[in-house]
Amino acid sequence: AQKVTQAQTEISVVEKEDVTLDCVYETRDTTYYLFWYKQPPSGELVFLIRRNSFDEQNEISGRYSWNFQKSTSSFNFTITASQVVDSAVYFCALSEALGGQNFVFGPGTRLSVLP
Amino acid sequence: GAVVSQHPSWVICKSGTSVKIECRSLDFQATTMFWYRQFPKQSLMLMATSNEGSKATYEQGVEKDKFLINHASLTLSTLTVTSAHPEDSSFYICSARSTGQSNSPLHFGNGTRLTVT
Numbered sequence: 001a002q003k004v005t006q007a008q009t010e011i012s013v014v015e016k017e018d019v020t021l022d023c024v025y026e027t028r029d030t031t032y033y034l035f036w037y038k039q040p041p042s043g044e045l046v047f048l049i050r051r052n053s054f055d056e057q058n059e060i061s062g063r064y065s066w067n068f069q070k071s072t073s074s075f076n077f078t079i080t081a082s083q084v085v086d087s088a089v090y091f092c093a094l095s096e097a098l099g100g101q102n103f104v105f106g107p108g109t110r111l112s113v114l115p
Numbered sequence: 116g117a118v119v120s121q122h123p124s125w126v127i128c129k130s131g132t133s134v135k136i137e138c139r140s141l142d143f144q145a146t147t148m149f150w151y152r153q154f155p156k157q158s159l160m161l162m163a164t165s166n167e168g169s170k171a172t173y174e175q176g177v178e179k180d181k182f183l184i185n186h187a188s189l190t191l192s193t194l195t196v197t198s199a200h201p202e203d204s205s206f207y208i209c210s211a212r213s214t215g216q217s218n219s220p221l222h223f224g225n226g227t228r229l230t231v232t
Contacts, residue, residue: 035220043206045159045223091158095221103149103210103221107158 002027004094004106012112013082021077021109023092029053034068034075035093039108045091051075082113118142119211121224128199128231136194136227138209144189145211149221150182153206162207165192189214199231 003026013019025034036048049059051068059066063080079086092106118141128134138148146167151159163184164172171184181203183195192211196203206228210221 037223042225043208043228044225045208045210047220047222050220103161105159110156 002029002032002094002096002104004092004104006090006092006106006109008109009107010110010112012114014114015084016081017113018078018080019082019111019113021079021090021092021111023075023077023106025073025075025092025094027094027096029096031096033095035095036066036075036077037091037093037105038088039091040088048077048090079111082111084113084115087111087113119209119222119224121209121227123227124225125228126230128229130200130231131198133195133197134199134229136196136207136209136229138192138194138211138224140190140211140213140222143211143213145192146189146214148186148192148209148211150184150192150194151208151210153208153226155206159208162194167192196229199229201231204229204231 005024007022011019032053034051038046038048049066056068056070065078067076089108089110091108093103095103120139120141122137126134148165150162152162153159161174162177165184165186167186167189173179181197183197186192206226208226209224212221
């Protein structure tokens with residue numbers, strides 16, 4: 001069975017601090033996709049990144065970076081120099097390679113960035 | 116980029132009435148759409164998979180007679196909450212993937228906040 005764990009329920013940081021959101025996943029599939037989504041207070045889900053299981057290269061996009069470690073089944077997300085606008089709930093998700101029916105979300109981490 | 120439109124954004128209804136939520140893919144065709152429910156401070160839970168031209172597939176524990184799904188075209192899926200009760204109050208989100216691109220990311224609607232009084 002597929003499962004996504006985000007152990008941090010809530011995190012508070014002060015603006016300009018770096019923060020890392022943890023994500024650990026379980027799957028029996030050899031091919032799978034990992035995602036991060038942002039859900040601001042308005043409710044919509046904003047796609048941040050997708051990573052397939054064969055690509056363990058870390059990725060950086062502006063202040064965002066992702067560390068995919070297949071050996072530890074982790075896909076952590078770091079925000080550098082956090083800003084108030086980063087305050088949101090962040091979801092890590094896992095899907096099988098095809099179809100998308102088994103798209104499983106983690107419980108989410110609520111990030112509050114204080115001015 | 117691909118956009119999924121969900122309507123209405125919020126709705127308040129009385130207990131016992133039915134509410135219809137629409138999910139449209141605006142610039143792509145979607146053979147399959149997904150409906151999720153999110154209770155306050157919780158994660159998104161898949162309710163059902165909507166298949167164009169055929170019956171929806173419901174997740175375990177989701178009542179198909181209560182949550183009616185219709186996917187009549189490649190760009191529209193509807194979720195009708197029938198005989199709504201206060202416990203149905205939740206945030207409902209749909210998503211869609213472009214047909215023929217099974218590995219493309221899901222695009223989500225902006226969600227519908229349902230409050231049943």
